[in-house]
Amino acid sequence: MSDVDEDLVASSDGEEDMMTAPEVLQRLEEAWVIERMSPTLEHHQTDVVDCMLEQIDQMTENIKKCKKQDFRAALHKMEIDRIRYVLSSYLRVRLEKIERYAHHLLEKDASVTDPLQAVLSPQEASYAKEYVSSMESHFQKVVLQQMPEIIRGFDAVKECVKPNLESYVFFKVKKAVPGVLVEDFRGEGRDEEVDLEEGSQYLMRYNTVKDLLQSGTVVFI
Known part of the structure; x- marks a missing residue:
């Protein structure tokens, strides 16, 4: 079975360079810690996540080729579980921030001319837009329609929650x-x-x- 330390994966920045799987995992773990500690949403690491998902698939296929008595299979299963935990935690933290700061993040990314500088990935931006649309529709039906007409012109963007960058x-x-x-x-x-x-x-x-x-x-x- 191919050992994870020897596997090579494409560089996440799209260049011809190659990185070992442990190097990609290190980048993912750094991004995970940064995302957990940062008061705002950091730049997405979609390429790193995709590389790690491919690595998990490869490791899973390699495990299937092992004999049941092979002790390495158990070790690799534990490593896969650890990687999956880091991945799911990283994505969950990002999702929570996207929902909390959706208006702010969409407004921020709208002013970015270079897609490489966008904080949200295309998939995250699409989710944020759908989330905002659903929340505004719900707020309109449940709250604003019951309010006097003079205050129905609620501006969600101006009143949106923003991260505390002074923390x-x-x-x-x-x-x-x-x-x-x-x-x-x-x-x-x-x-x-x-x-x-x-x-x-x-x-x-x-x-x-x-x-x-x-x-x-x-x-x-």
């Missing part, structure tokens, strides 16, 4: 970054610059490190 996050530095500006959110003029050391861990507001997160310089923990 604090724990992160680890993968590459040293000098002179990161930490703004004083109280407006008292106490801004300061901090040198982020490689391998160190910090607690800062999300808005301060969001660009570093997107560049892969830091990861949430």
Whole structure:
């Protein structure tokens, strides 16, 4: 049976480079932790998810070729269960955020000209639109129709829930970054610059490190 450490899968960015299955799994696990810790919805990792699903299918087929007494089959089944848990948890967290911030996310992606910069995948965007349409229709029938006409012009976009980008996050530095500006959110003029050391861990507001997160310089923990 082919071992998971030796399998190669196509790079998720569409390039000719190849990555081992453990490298793809590492990217998925990082995306999972980041999504759980981030106050907002991060850029979708559809290609990584698709690669991992293909890997699960391949591992499942390999298990079928093993003899019942082969101890490796049990180990690989445990690994498949672990990967499936990470996948389902990652997708569930994203789904919860999409439903919570649907209007905000759709408005945000509508202003993006490059599809590669979109936060929502095409499938997620389609789901968000259907979800918003259903919720607005339900709200209109159950609530607004019972209200005085003067307040029926409810603007769901203006009143939508938005993520708190000023919330604090724990992160680890993968590459040293000098002179990161930490703004004083109280407006008292106490801004300061901090040198982020490689391998160190910090607690800062999300808005301060969001660009570093997107560049892969830091990861949430």
